[in-house]
Amino acid sequence: MSSSILYLHGFRSSPTSFKARLMADAMAERGLAGAWACPQLPASPRQAIDLAMDIARRQLEGxxxxxxxxxxGSSLGxxxxxxxxxQLGCQAVLxxxxxxxxxxxxxxxxxxxxYHSDEPFVFLPEYVDELTAIHAxxxxxxxxxxxxxATGDEVLDWREMRDRYAGCRQRIVQGSDHGLSDFARWMPEVLEFALGAEPVRPQ
Known part of the structure; x- marks a missing residue:
């Protein structure tokens, strides 16, 4: 049974994204705010994965x-x-x-x-090499x-996702979009998988 969640947002996104906020609220409702982490990830994939790894290891202590x-993880997350x-042997929801x-x-x-602050950042050419280095x-x-x-993802091909995670538990959402704007409908199933308990269903 899982007891903590680390949420990793996507490219150009942040901890204030729609899905991250829904998840944070659901964890708080369960009294699990202390078991929730959602950092702002640096643009550098190497720095992002180092930050995420540090947080994950702290969450796994004991x-x-x-x-x-x-x-x-959403999209790039x-x-x-x-x-x-x-690397860690933990669970993952994609x-x-x-x-x-x-x-x-x-x-x-x-x-x-x-997306959420209009703050500028630069995605450097070497970041592509950093991504290649962390491809599982x-x-x-x-x-x-x-x-x-989501079959309606307008950014990424859902069939690549299905094939990459063949043999894994899958929820193929008909329609929707890249941001999973109907995520409130699917979040209870995500929480059930992550926490191993009956989820609090959003109102």
Whole structure:
């Protein structure tokens, strides 16, 4: 049974994203705010994964089983979550994950603005190499993974997600979009997987 959650947001996103806020509220309602972490990830994938790894290891301190931690990753965060799960042996929930992040983000080199703050940042060419360095070559122990993939994702191909996480628990959402704007409908199932208990259903 998992007891803590680490949420990793996607490219240009933040801890104030819609899904992250829903999850944070649900954890607080359960009295589990202290078991929730959702950092602002640096643009550098190497720095982002180092930060996430540090937080994950702190969350696992004293835990008898690495599955006491579930890393939930959205989009690029799903790419990171897969790497962490393979390194640590923890659980992972992937929300419309970037399967081929080096390929997909090679087109995004340059200056961008954050979705939720309009703050500028630069995605450097070397960041693509950093992504390549943290690509998990295979999924081991697929029972540790839960994929939520939307067929209406306008950014990433849900079929790549389905195939990458073959053998894992999967919820293929018909329609929806890359941001999973109907996430409140699927969050109870995510919480059930992460916490191993009947979830608090959103109002």
């Amino acid at each position: 835990a008898p089983d690495p599955r006491a931690l579930t890393v939930i 799903g790419f990171y979550a897969t790497w962490l799960a393979e 929300l419309n994950p970037a399967v081929q992040a080096p390929r997909d983000l090679a087109t995004q080199v340059g200056e961008h603005r954050m 070559p295979a999924i081991t122990r697929p029972e540790r993974y839960f994929l939520v993939a």
